[in-house]
Amino acid sequence: MCGIVGYIGARQAQGVLVSGLAKLEYRGYDSAGVAILDHGSIQVRKKAGKLANLGAELAEHPLAGTLGIGHTRWATHGLPNDTNAHPHATEDGRIVIIHNGIIENYLSLKAELRARGHEFKSETDSEVLAHLIEEKYAQTGSDLYEAVRLSLGEVRGAYGIVVTHADHREIVAARTVSPLVMGVGEGEMFLASDVPALLPYTRRMVFLHDGDMVVLSDSGYRVTDLQGRAVTRQIDQIDWDAEAAEKGGFDTYMLKEIYEQPTALTNTLIGRLNDDSGEVNLDINLDPSSFKRISIIACGTAYLAGLVGEYLIEQLARIPVEVDVASEYRYRDPLVSEHTLAIVISQSGETIDTLEALREAKKGGAKTLGVINAKGSSMTRELDDTLYIHAGPEIGVASTKAYTSMVGAMLMLALWLARARGTLSEAQAKELLSAARELPRLVEEALSPQRVAQIKVVAEKYAHARDYLFLGRGVNAPTALEGALKLKEISYIHAEGYAAGEMKHGPIALIDENLPVVVVATQSRLLEKTISNVQEVRARAGKVILLLSDGDTENAQHADDVIYVPRSHEMVSPIVNVVALQLLSYFTATALGKDVDKPRNLAKSVTVE
Ligand code: M6R
Numbered sequence: 108m109c110g111i112v113g114y115i116g117a118r119q120a121q122g123v124l125v126s127g128l129a130k131l132e133y134r135g136y137d138s139a140g141v142a143i144l145d146h147g148s149i150q151v152r153k154k155a156g157k158l159a160n161l162g163a164e165l166a167e168h169p170l171a172g173t174l175g176i177g178h179t180r181w182a183t184h185g186l187p188n189d190t191n192a193h194p195h196a197t198e199d200g201r202i203v204i205i206h207n208g209i210i211e212n213y214l215s216l217k218a219e220l221r222a223r224g225h226e227f228k229s230e231t232d233s234e235v236l237a238h239l240i241e242e243k244y245a246q247t248g249s250d251l252y253e254a255v256r257l258s259l260g261e262v263r264g265a266y267g268i269v270v271t272h273a274d275h276r277e278i279v280a281a282r283t284v285s286p287l288v289m290g291v292g293e294g295e296m297f298l299a300s301d302v303p304a305l306l307p308y309t310r311r312m313v314f315l316h317d318g319d320m321v322v323l324s325d326s327g328y329r330v331t332d333l334q335g336r337a338v339t340r341q342i343d344q345i346d347w348d349a350e351a352a353e354k355g356g357f358d359t360y361m362l363k364e365i366y367e368q369p370t371a372l373t374n375t376l377i378g379r380l381n382d383d384s385g386e387v388n389l390d391i392n393l394d395p396s397s398f399k400r401i402s403i404i405a406c407g408t409a410y411l412a413g414l415v416g417e418y419l420i421e422q423l424a425r426i427p428v429e430v431d432v433a434s435e436y437r438y439r440d441p442l443v444s445e446h447t448l449a450i451v452i453s454q455s456g457e458t459i460d461t462l463e464a465l466r467e468a469k470k471g472g473a474k475t476l477g478v479i480n481a482k483g484s485s486m487t488r489e490l491d492d493t494l495y496i497h498a499g500p501e502i503g504v505a506s507t508k509a510y511t512s513m514v515g516a517m518l519m520l521a522l523w524l525a526r527a528r529g530t531l532s533e534a535q536a537k538e539l540l541s542a543a544r545e546l547p548r549l550v551e552e553a554l555s556p557q558r559v560a561q562i563k564v565v566a567e568k569y570a571h572a573r574d575y576l577f578l579g580r581g582v583n584a585p586t587a588l589e590g591a592l593k594l595k596e597i598s599y600i601h602a603e604g605y606a607a608g609e610m611k612h613g614p615i616a617l618i619d620e621n622l623p624v625v626v627v628a629t630q631s632r633l634l635e636k637t638i639s640n641v642q643e644v645r646a647r648a649g650k651v652i653l654l655l656s657d658g659d660t661e662n663a664q665h666a667d668d669v670i671y672v673p674r675s676h677e678m679v680s681p682i683v684n685v686v687a688l689q690l691l692s693y694f695t696a697t698a699l700g701k702d703v704d705k706p707r708n709l710a711k712s713v714t715v716e
Pocket of ligand 1: 406410456457461506
């Protein structure tokens, strides 16, 4: 994900910007750049690749000046090259911007701006901001703050944006969805997308809220909302060390990543769903109507996201789907033809089993599409096309935000296929698209302090269980499997995940008064059947932990413990429901004193067979 640094003060900006960007490298990026104001002119240096490339450029052509902005870009729109790297400037070079996020309506804005004579250099969505601000700047009589504010009124999407103008010794910034933190120094001010960039300079920080704008000058700062009204934000004294800062103040990366899910999902979905028209824009160069079958191939948690994908694609697009564990697929001589679409799912894009399975599918003539998090990873170089999930770097070995973003991506793919194949009416599509767009808010709600505290109590109550059983049905059968996988990965408690209806064919033998059984029993057309399975557990004295939709007091009577989750459309519910299971695993593992970020025997990316 992109990184942002800004500085105004007495120091030479170049050093502050480059050192700040280096502290943000862990976020992942593929190009970097800086812009520095000196004697009424702004100079830009930017380079594709690692920061070292920018460093070499700056060593050869250094920039003097005490006001500047810097950026590491994680490409979304346009290739990771020098031109698409940020900062972006207007034609006359007087206004320079950096941007983190996605401007959803950039195509229509770009067309309008072009029609009014603006020339674009890059393929990015971000560049429209520079040109838009230039127009507003002229209209407002050279008021930079007002020009930025009015421009943001015309964009849809996510942004952390930082703007400078050659005629103003000030920096104007704003955020919606994408994070931005301000550092308050003595006679100097800083901005960054994350705390670690600022720690060497100040520990007094202001965490900007969604919809905040800020103007930094040599004499201080002022914060307003997007309507221009002054707002007060408290200054926090940050006493984290560098490692804690990278964890955003959370105890572990895993917990940080669980809490990042609303933002990760926003980034997965943004710009891709149009609930006004019912259309899905995935920018995939494959013909969705040319496939007769779909093979989904992945490992571990990504495989479980594939199982949700199977359900969604078959339900919505009515194409036969099979899902394979990659390590099996490549050795089972699979039936593949040019009418097969092979979808590989991977957070890292490096898992060797998945990579080899991808090669196997290609050998058979399949068209290949990746649902991938890591930009430029090995798989992306071999795939016909890639749908990036944009979840941001995932450091915790146990996958959390990548899983929910993968399922979000599978939902979009199912909708895209369904619309192209005419299996979903416009009205149905609109209903599902608006359910999908609700997801970040629902996941945020699933992470409310009261819910998290309640899950912690349940986790601690059963933390010393020897075994666990997880059950779910329909689109939430894979949710149960993911709950079991997460628990065993980080707590080392033996856990089984099963489709609830299958329990009576074997696992029922495990049930006694010592076995906690977690049942995903949220609102769905199979709820009554699921509750029958719950009765079978109770009849054998198993301890029932029910995941119920908010307000379902009737079924609460069947449970020893209830975890309520926000109500959501059945088709999107796996994303909302799994959050509670991630937290259940997390608090079980921490109650047992386990190292959740580095569970024994596991690697984040498995590159050996
Ligand atoms: O990077 P990938 O998504 O290809 O990784 C696949 C699995 O190794 C991964 O999901 C693994 O199961 C995680 N530890 C799950 O938490």
